Amino acid sequence: METLRVDDLITDEVRTVGISGHISPDGDCVGSCLGLYHYLKKNHPQVRADIFLEFVPEELKILPGAEAIRTAFTSDVETYDVFFILDSEKARTAGAEAMFDRARLRVNIDHHVSNPGSGEINYIVPDASSVCELMTDVLDFDRMDVSCAMALYTGIVTDTGLFRYSATSPKTMRVAARLLEFPFDFSALIEHVELERTFSQNRTLGMMLADSRLELDGRCIVCTLDHARMQKEKISHADTDPVVSQMNLTTGIECALFAYEPEEGTVKVSLRSKKTVDVSEIAKAFGGGGHIRAAGCTTKGRATEIIAQMLPYVEAQLKNG
Ligand SMILES: [Mn+2]
Incomplete structure (x- = not known):
């Protein structure tokens, strides 16, 4: 050209x-x-x-x-x-x-x-x-x-x-x-x-990191935020922006899942991965999509339930990878 x-x-x-x-x-x-x-x-x-x-x-x-x-x-x-x-x-x-x-x-x-x-x-x-x-x-x-x-x-x-x-x-x-x-x-x-992040973003990030936990022998980090807590803490959609990428910067993990409820009964999940997990495949199984290393989906239910349903998909990929 x-x-x-x-x-x-x-x-x-x-x-x-x-x-x-x-x-x-x-x-x-x-x-x-x-x-x-x-x-x-x-x-x-x-x-x-x-x-x-x-x-x-x-x-x-x-x-x-x-x-x-x-x-x-x-x-x-x-x-x-x-x-x-x-x-x-x-x-x-x-x-x-x-x-x-x-x-x-x-x-x-x-x-x-x-x-x-x-x-x-x-x-x-x-x-x-x-x-x-x-x-x-x-x-x-x-x-x-x-x-x-x-x-x-x-x-x-x-x-x-x-x-x-x-x-x-x-x-x-x-x-x-x-x-x-x-x-x-x-x-x-x-x-x-x-x-730089806004004060609300940093405050939300702090709360979410404190709430996060390791699953699958420390290879997956997960965090959930329900609608009642979002309202109580006045957390907006934009405040949650930096959460999942920071979770993905945890030593030893392959995959990060962050699920929150923008409305009662609606769950948004952000997925990130390092090397072995194709998160776009997992997001697709829940009606979403994206890239191999960064994907997302919006579905019905509770944040904790959706994460519990997603973990077997991550586990299967970790076994195959
Ligand atoms: Mn560009």
């Missing part, structure tokens, strides 16, 4: 550029949109660039330009000269598909294997760590500014889980290193964006 250069697409006639990404935007999605936005502002000042996203996650509002992101998918521009969809295919934006389809030139940059390419110009690299890494291919380092570099660095760091996930490559590190040549406080940025 010949490498795309954004500067070649933004000819003198281009006046309006639309930018969007996937539903439930994350650091890579917001970072790539803002990186492109700052690059256009600096190097193509005749262009009006509009970003459309479903919302901006609280922790990402620290990024310069985040306040310019539009969360309504409407515009006085009927036909954008160029429209970029980043980190998503067009069917997974929260409402940009029609604007994208109407645009004079459609560009799609993504790293999701499942994306067939939604534009006339597609730059899809499935093994790339992040779209922000891909943006460093299509933008010129020497023409970036610090706001662009901050945004792209944020996306690389969040999509690689702090340079941990297997898609992190030597190239990922090389481009991240070049972004660090721009003067910004990367320590404070990453601590805020990736590591």
Whole structure:
């Protein structure tokens, strides 16, 4: 695939550029949109660039330009000269598909294997760590500014889980290193964006870790939270977010199961695994799905009952693995 250069697409006639990404935007999605936005502002000042996203996650509002992101998918521009969809295919934006389809030139940059390419110009690299890494291919380092570099660095760091996930490559590190040549406080940025939790999240995490127990000879860690306790402790769905991944960081375990009851009679289970257990198979047996190492399901019943029903599946996999 010949490498795309954004500067070649933004000819003198281009006046309006639309930018969007996937539903439930994350650091890579917001970072790539803002990186492109700052690059256009600096190097193509005749262009009006509009970003459309479903919302901006609280922790990402620290990024310069985040306040310019539009969360309504409407515009006085009927036909954008160029429209970029980043980190998503067009069917997974929260409402940009029609604007994208109407645009004079459609560009799609993504790293999701499942994306067939939604534009006339597609730059899809499935093994790339992040779209922000891909943006460093299509933008010129020497023409970036610090706001662009901050945004792209944020996306690389969040999509690689702090340079941990297997898609992190030597190239990922090389481009991240070049972004660090721009003067910004990367320590404070990453601590805020990736590591900080709200007080409620940390409090919930503490309670849940204290409640968790080991099963199957210490190879599976489980925790349950019933609806009455959620109400009593004022625990929201978002407060439970960090629980299962922290449980999965327990020495000696192969698998972590966290079940809670968002409503009376409804159970949500988050499953994580290390090496041997395919949690997507287990989630599927309970009407859910996901990936080999991270999956989930929502089902009827009580949290404790569902966990008791799931453990034999884990045990069977541990025996076979
Ligand atoms: Mn991504």
